Amino acid sequence: MTTATKTSGKARNRRMARMPADSGGDNEQAGTKKTAAGIAKTGTKTSATTKKSSKTELVLGMLRRAEGATLDQMVEATGWLPHTTRAALTGLKKKGHMVTSEKLDGVRTYRVAAFSNA
Template sequence: MTTLRLSDLQLVLLSAAAQRDDGSLLPPPDSIGERTPAVDKAIKSLLRRDLAAELDTSDVNGSLPTDRDRLIGVRITAAGRAAIGACQEEEEENRASDEPQGKAPPVSKPPSRPASKIGTVLSFLRRDEGATLEEMIAATGWLPHTTRAALTGLRKKGHSIAKGKRGDTTCYRIATEA
């Protein structure tokens, strides 16, 4: 299976689009800020890779620059959702909505997997033995610098992350909860 390499900007654009009802990549989410040439370049790359598709739109803010007769909107495709793992979440939601409404909900079971990659990192950090950087990278598919940035983000959110050694390898764990 070929692994797609997406920039952080592309990941943010696809994630925001997957959360929108219409699947639009535009306007960019607040975390990105104003629309810049870098955003347009990232969108064009997503279009070339079939992770996004052009559609006619009437929304001036959510359109790409094009000829004046027509506005082009950009929506996430199924391949785009698959690239960020959004398909699996939608399938679970659809399965839940397909269940008969008259039945009582099943007894709650422990979740089979955390809801997000940062949730996965937190579950690893909560273990008694903690987690190595390599374990977190393997579990999330992130690059080392992205994983370290996630640890910094958790610290900024108030998690106390202790750093220790497991043999010769650096190990991280949650010392106290936020």
């Protein structure tokens, strides 16, 4: 016994999960674009000085303090796991920051010595 599947004569258009920003729309006005969030943007640029701070910048700020920062302090501030925090320290080293560490009274403290643009 064979079963027949029901198919419609007309195939439906597939929708992409994320539509391209420059796709033409009926309600789109000249000079404005719709973002993924649905907020209309004008053609003007925003200033680059309003950059959102990241967790990496938070860690870097902690390392620049005179007392430096311990791994536990950085984990608590960022919400990362310890291995992720150590990976962020490695990333800072790769970006040219001189991250130093020293162990005092059984607690390792990390600091940024200087920034070299090598």
